[in-house]
Amino acid sequence: MPFDPLTLTYNSAGLIPAIAQDETSGEVLMMAWMNADAVRATLNTRRVTYWSRSRQAFWVKGETSGHVQELVDFRVDCDRDSLLVVVRQTGPACHTNRRSCFYTSVRDGKEIELMGVMD
């Protein structure tokens, strides 16, 4: 079946959540949002491209930091309302310079940090 980005289900702001997972480690790196044009750009350029809700603009991941995400696989869920992008990540995925944005764990009611800042 040919893929049409317009067959995805977007929220009232025209956005769909996209989870980025590291190809090699399987680690979940981050979650951000795409609109239909960002979906198209991601598939056409193989550079993962989100929609920045704060800047209201395309966000080609790593365009300024160099911490790009090369698309390895693009997956759609059963309800067509969330995406999983398997990526080859250059450098840290998180703007805090950690490997993943999910570096905080809640254990025994307390928050602990699981990973440090990358060199």
Add this chain to the structure above:
Amino acid sequence: MPFDPLTLTYNSAGLIPAIAQDETSGEVLMMAWMNADAVRATLNTRRVTYWSRSRQAFWVKGETSGHVQELVDFRVDCDRDSLLVVVRQTGPACHTNRRSCFYTSVRDGKEIELMGVMD
């Protein structure tokens, strides 16, 4: 630092996206939504509990199907606006009886199915 579910950032409907990842395989299983009470219930019961947007009710994953998710680790992202739950999944995570909801891949402009229905 003690964890308070009210310090998370919820959307205008009071919800936060939660990604479920399989503890053993690292596979991303699904994405659903939690409200503050679902976050509390998940942490207190160690049974992953979402908020069903269609039913507008708590959704203790697997309560009717038996395909429960036992909480292994609960993680918060850098912006505190998305969650990652590492789980011990019983049976398929997807309501289509596939291991993961992300069973469709877009390759060369076409949709293909990556996994079949579990026995």
